[in-house]
Amino acid sequence: MSTIESLFATRLYRASLSERGPKVDPAELEASCYAIAEDDEAGQQWCEDNAYPGYTSYASLTDLPWRFPIFKDMVDALDKHVAEFAQDLQFDLDGRKLVLEDLWINILPEGGTHGSHIHPHSVISGTTYISMPEGASALKLEDPRHAMMMAAPPRIKGARRELKSFIYVQPEVGDVLLWESWLRHEVPMNTSEDDRISVSFNYKWG
Template identity: 70%
Template sequence: MADISSLFVTRLYRAPVSDRKPAVDFDELRATCLSVAGDDDAGHDWCEANGYPGYTSYASLSDLPWRFPVFKKLVKALDRHLAAFAEDLEFDLGDRKLVLEDIWINILPEGGVHSGHLHPHSVISGTTYVAMPPGTSAIRFEDPRLPMMMAAPPRKKDARAKMKTFAYVAPEVGEVLLWESWLRHEVPMNMSEENRVSVSFNYRWG
């Protein structure tokens, strides 16, 4: 009998932020994100200059946990989620830890997209979800082997989730997703009339 096994597994971590302390008030986090977006002229200027839909603080604010207590709490909780994911990944970190490199706000309006990308120079990346109105887009992950599949036939529509070329994940408000930073991903067009709000981050090997 043939023995068919899986090699080189790609892991995705998904959990409520509330599974790890301290508790984070997501209503407060949402209000803070919207307030920051309303005041961050430099961020809006960068978005306009770079054709970025909606708003991101990625290029304008690098100290959100220092400025806002709710972000400080969020980072403490994320640190604990990161530790759990790193253990699952069986990383040998030696005497160095995974430490937060950057954290930023994303506000995606109706019709906005975040095209496919990865996060170079980081080890683990992730997003926590602050507002996901009905009809808003899931996040799409791409099989990292895709560039090598130039002669492969397509997968069946009813293929097992782990065998598909693309995986769509529709998180809920208050959840966090973590993945290794080399995993290419994108956010398809937001079809909701309301804003999709998230907070993304990178961790490096410190």
């Protein structure tokens, strides 16, 4: 009798940020993100020089949890989410923890996109969502086997979710999504007239 099983799972963690650690008010976070973006001249310049749509603090501010208590509360919650995900992934951490490596703000205006990419040198990456107006783009995740598919035909339109070439995840405000850092992902065009605001982060093996 023949059998078919799924191997080499790609895991995606989704939860409400407030389920772990201090409760973080999305409205207060949104106001903080705009205030930081307005004052961050180095970040604004980097976005202009690199044709980055909207604003990101990725290349300018490395100490948001130290500067702003609300981001410290966010990290306290994220630490717990990441620890839970690492346990699900059955990592042997050899007595060490996964620790925050970097954390940055993303403000994506109408028409803005963030191209396909991975996060090298990290273990777990993720995003928590501050503002997701109607029409804001989903997170697009790519099947990590693409580079090895060679001459494989495309999947049928109604392929099972675990066999699709791309998965679109539509987050809600307050959600946190986690994935292993090698998983290629992107943010398609924001079709909302309002900004799509999120905070992304990487964790490394401490």
